[in-house]
Amino acid sequence: MFKGILIEKDEAGCHATLKDIDESQLPDGDVTIRVSHSTLNYKDGLAITSRGPVVRKFPMVPGIDLVGVVEHSRHVEYQAGDQVLLNGWGVGEQHWGGLAQKACLNGDWLVPLPAQFTPQQAMAIGTAGYTAMLCVLALERLGVTPGKGEIVVTAAAGGVGSVAIAVLSKLGYTVVGVTGRLEEADYVMRLGAAQVLDRREFSSPGKPLARERWAGAVDVVGSHTLANICAGTRYRGVVAACGLAGGMDFPATVAPFILRGVTLVGIDSVLCTRADRLLAWKRLGTDLDISKLSLIFNEIGLAEVVPLATKLLDGQLRGRVVVNVNA
Numbered sequence: 001m002f003k004g005i006l007i008e009k010d011e012a013g014c015h016a017t018l019k020d021i022d023e024s025q026l027p028d029g030d031v032t033i034r035v036s037h038s039t040l041n042y043k044d045g046l047a048i049t050s051r052g053p054v055v056r057k058f059p060m061v062p063g064i065d066l067v068g069v070v071e072h073s074r075h076v077e078y079q080a081g082d083q084v085l086l087n088g089w090g091v092g093e094q095h096w097g098g099l100a101q102k103a104c105l106n107g108d109w110l111v112p113l114p115a116q117f118t119p120q121q122a123m124a125i126g127t128a129g130y131t132a133m134l135c136v137l138a139l140e141r142l143g144v145t146p147g148k149g150e151i152v153v154t155a156a157a158g159g160v161g162s163v164a165i166a167v168l169s170k171l172g173y174t175v176v177g178v179t180g181r182l183e184e185a186d187y188v189m190r191l192g193a194a195q196v197l198d199r200r201e202f203s204s205p206g207k208p209l210a211r212e213r214w215a216g217a218v219d220v221v222g223s224h225t226l227a228n229i230c231a232g233t234r235y236r237g238v239v240a241a242c243g244l245a246g247g248m249d250f251p252a253t254v255a256p257f258i259l260r261g262v263t264l265v266g267i268d269s270v271l272c273t274r275a276d277r278l279l280a281w282k283r284l285g286t287d288l289d290i291s292k293l294s295l296i297f298n299e300i301g302l303a304e305v306v307p308l309a310t311k312l313l314d315g316q317l318r319g320r321v322v323v324n325v326n327a
């Protein structure tokens, strides 16, 4: 038996509870992992509270991230004792995930734990941090260098935003953080932001084009915020869009794209290629100041996951939540 969060569905709806689960119930996979840590991501919050249609099969163990030690492997690249991590691939949605003490997975989905990080630090980064790095890589690929001007990062006090600010500032960019919680301005500045702006300046309908300010952007919010950021992006600037914390819609015009040559890049972490994942984790190893991670995360045990999921979706948590599944 092992402990894990199980989401079950019956006539009354979906319920997430901490349970003792029989190992025989683990799904098929060629690598069995003794999980040490997982995380609580926005998507896990949606799955656990059933506020979003994340879970595709029931019963489901949520948790889109995990780190642990290989217990058994039939995969050529992994042997018992290897430290591995996983982000995405539909784990915690269609295949049992990381919020449990055991997982059985397809070895092709795994990434060796980078030597720079402890298991706890890797999960402090998690999908949110690896997505932040994918956004930074997209800005770089499209020619946004520190000398080009300011980079705006939205949802600055959330997981993706926190890591994006820490990485961009270490790389020498001038970063402006946007948050709905100005009481977290000091935290956002300590991560490396040069300025913090109020979310309300971005969240209402704006003009098709605004004053050219941003050389680049990492947008976690979507909706009017994304539209206003595109409208305020400089000639040939780049906007990396990865989230929908403020809404799935995109009420914009094409003006920034056809008059200023702005590029809007979509970022997906779930089905991202293995090569891009390995690059993102390698770059996190060199371009994230590990000492900033201690500002970014809090650790909890499995028993606290379900109550905290609602707070996370209500935007009441700061940074990242690491789950020690054996605590």
Ligand code: NDP
Pocket: 041, 042, 043, 127, 128, 131, 154, 155, 156, 157, 158, 159, 160, 161, 178, 179, 180, 181, 199, 220, 221, 241, 242, 243, 244, 245, 246, 247, 267, 268, 269, 270, 312, 313, 314, 315, 317, 319, 320
């Ligand atoms: P967190 O829960 O850690 O942070 C979310 C943050 O969003 C909050 O802290 C808050 O930031 C901001 N926020 C919350 N509600 C609103 C609102 N109504 N309007 C504007 N901002 C709001 O989540 P993550 O950082 O992990 O993820 C954020 C988003 O990114 C989610 O939409 C998630 O689905 C998406 N995502 C996408 C991935 C991909 O592959 N494309 C991968 C990972 C995440 P503040 O308090 O600073 O305002």
